Amino acid sequence: MAELNTGDSGGGKGGKVRSKKQNSKVDLTAMVDLAFLLITFFMLTTTLSKPQSMPLGLPAKDDKETKIPPVKTDQRRTVTVILGGGDQIKWFHGLLATPEPNGAPKTTDYGKNGIRKILLDRVASIPLVMGDKEKGLIVIIKPTKKSTYKNLVDILDEMAICKVPTYAIVNDFTPEENKLAEELNK
Amino acid sequence: MAKLKMSKKAASIDMTAMCDVAFLLLTFFILTATAKQPEPLPVQTPASTVQTKLPETGLATVTVGKNNVGQSVFFGMKDRDIRVATLELMGESRGIKFTEQEVAQFSLIEEFGVPVSGLKQLIAMSNANRNKSGVQPGIPSDSLNNELKDWIMYSRKASIELKDKELDFAIKGDAKQQYPQIKKIMDILQDQKINNFSLVTGLRAKPKTN
Numbered sequence: 311m312a313e314l315n316t317g318d319s320g321g322g323k324g325g326k327v328r329s330k331k332q333n334s335k336v337d338l339t340a341m342v343d344l345a346f347l348l349i350t351f352f353m354l355t356t357t358l359s360k361p362q363s364m365p366l367g368l369p370a371k372d373d374k375e376t377k378i379p380p381v382k383t384d385q386r387r388t389v390t391v392i393l394g395g396g397d398q399i400k401w402f403h404g405l406l407a408t409p410e411p412n413g414a415p416k417t418t419d420y421g422k423n424g425i426r427k428i429l430l431d432r433v434a435s436i437p438l439v440m441g442d443k444e445k446g447l448i449v450i451i452k453p454t455k456k457s458t459y460k461n462l463v464d465i466l467d468e469m470a471i472c473k474v475p476t477y478a479i480v481n482d483f484t485p486e487e488n489k490l491a492e493e494l495n496k
Numbered sequence: 497m498a499k500l501k502m503s504k505k506a507a508s509i510d511m512t513a514m515c516d517v518a519f520l521l522l523t524f525f526i527l528t529a530t531a532k533q534p535e536p537l538p539v540q541t542p543a544s545t546v547q548t549k550l551p552e553t554g555l556a557t558v559t560v561g562k563n564n565v566g567q568s569v570f571f572g573m574k575d576r577d578i579r580v581a582t583l584e585l586m587g588e589s590r591g592i593k594f595t596e597q598e599v600a601q602f603s604l605i606e607e608f609g610v611p612v613s614g615l616k617q618l619i620a621m622s623n624a625n626r627n628k629s630g631v632q633p634g635i636p637s638d639s640l641n642n643e644l645k646d647w648i649m650y651s652r653k654a655s656i657e658l659k660d661k662e663l664d665f666a667i668k669g670d671a672k673q674q675y676p677q678i679k680k681i682m683d684i685l686q687d688q689k690i691n692n693f694s695l696v697t698g699l700r701a702k703p704k705t706n
Contacts, residue, residue, distance in 0.1 A: 338511035345518035352525035361541065363550040363666055363694035368682065370691050393675070453675040459560075460542040460671035462678065463697055467544040481679065 364466060368479065386410060387436055388448045391425065392487060393465060394494030395456030399425055403432065406486050415490055420464045429472040446475035452483060454491045536607055536627045537561045537570045537634075542671040543700035550696060556651050556663050557696070558644070558681050559607065561670040567677060568634025571647050572607030578663070579603045581654035586612060586646060594619075609634040612643055637684065645684055652688070668696040 385404045392400040397420060403413025418424040429449070436447045451465055462479075469477045483491060539561040552574060559570040573579045580603050587594050590612050594602070601619045609632040610618045618626060625631060637644035648665070655663035665685055669678050685693055 335508075338515045342511055342515050342518055345515065345522050349518060349522050349525060352522065352529055356525065356529045361550050361668075362544065362546055362697050362699050363548050364544055364546045364697050365548060365692065365694050367692045368686060370686075370689065453679075455674065455676050457675045458671065459669040459673040459675065459678050462675060463542040463544050463671075463695060466695075467546070467700075470544075470546060 364463065366466065383448055384440070384445070386439060387445060388450055389413075389429070389432060390450045390452060390487070391465060392491050392494065393451065393453040393457035393461045394491060395454070395458075396495075397461065398494050399465075400490050400494050401425065401428060406484070406490075417494065420461070420468070425465070426468055426472060429468060429474060433472050433474060449474050449477040451477060451479045452481070452487065452491075453479070454483075454495060456495045535559075536632050537563055537568065537609060539668060539670040540672070541668060541696050541698045544697040545700050546697065548694075550666060550694065551664060554655065554659065554661060554664055555666060556648070557607065557666045557668050558648075558685075559609075559668045560673055560677055560681055562673070563632075563634075564630045566634075568609055568632075569637050569644055569681065570607050570609035570632070571635055571644060573651055573663075575655075575659075576603045577658050578651060578654045579605070581658055582647065582651045583615075585650040585653060589646065589650070592616070608632060611636050611641075637680065642684070644681075645687070648684065648690075649688060665690055665693040666696050667693060 385408075389401060389403050390406075394400060399418050399420065400415055401418060402409050402415040404410035406415065409415070418428065429447070432447050437443050437445060449469060451462075453462055466477075468474075537559050539559060555574045556578075557572045557574075559572065561568065561570075573582060580599055583594060583599060583602050586592075592612065592615070594616070598616065598619045602615075605619075605626070608615075608618060611633075614633075618632065621631070635644045635647065636642065652663050655661060667678065667681055667685075682693075
């Protein structure tokens with residue numbers, strides 16, 4: 311393939327015994343192939359193996375001096391998501407006592423057919439209901455003691471995927487919510 | 497007229513130069529690739545779709561995981577000079593003197609999980625022994641003896657002194673870790689008014705939303 315014919319084919323003149331001229335070229339094709347393969351490998355592994363990070367901003371803990379008055383939000387905008395054990399989610403829309411239509415507490419799971427569908431619907435519908443583009447969905451994430459770190463990352467990921475405008479991690483449970491959480495963690 | 501003779505071209509190309517370049521690049525990539533450091537506390541991070549890379553410098557990581565001793569918390573700083581300054585501040589506060597050699601050795605330790613009292617012993621160990629599972633019990637982080645809080649505080653101080661920059665923090669947790677443990681670390685960070693930090697995750701393909 312990659313050899314040069316270094317004319318040594320002529321019918322030898324005379325009876326002189328010539329030492330055969332060795333072909334001095336080496337076929338480098340395979341070597342180059344291998345080198346490029348390795349280059350590709352090292353290039354990809356150096357950039358791909360770096361761990362990803364998920365930025366997370368938490369609200370400042372309120373000190374005693376600078377107590378921020380609790381902000382009242384419209385109940386039509388809030389969806390509360392309680393993360394339970396066993397990769398289960400309990401969610402409701404609006405207030406627990408008086409949920410919005412279709413918003414009564416339900417159990418679901420993570421992923422495409424679970425919480426994502428619910429969130430995507432509401433991301434689209436809530437600004438219409440409120441009649442204001444700025445007033446989108448607010449998700450309140452409440453992880454219970456049984457939930458895992460993976461659950462937390464998963465739900466934050468869902469927030470990013472569904473482009474939820476506002477979300478917060480809240481660690482306080484009302485007694486009613488506690489009851490729901492216990493139901494989930496049974 | 498003379499016949500036009502097609503000059504017989506050799507079918508092969510001289511590959512020497514190409515080979516040279518290829519190997520030069522190969523050498524470059526091998527040398528710049530940093531070998532993966534063995535972690536004293538290996539954790540399985542959960543996957544997410546975010547694409548932000550973790551910064552290489554100016555970062556401290558709090559690793560939460562389980563080893564054969566039980567739940568443990570490890571602390572690591574990316575920059576060597578910050579490691580040195582933090583160790584000195586930490587030693588001062590506990591009345592422990594570290595020799596120059598010990599400080600130099602410590603600056604090579606990427607991540608550790610021992611109480612301050614066991615630090616000298618850890619530094620004296622060989623690299624291979626240090627990363628064995630169970631050798632490092634984790635940094636005490638409960639309310640009685642919260643050394644993790646001090647490490648975080650002194651590393652921030654060191655970063656501000658050396659680089660005039662706030663240190664970034666990242667929490668690296670095992671996917672199966674229960675939420676209360678993670679919350680405890682978040683609380684320790686928030687107690688020092690660190691409200692923005694990162695969660696270390698693996699990579700997952702972005703799903704289609706439409």
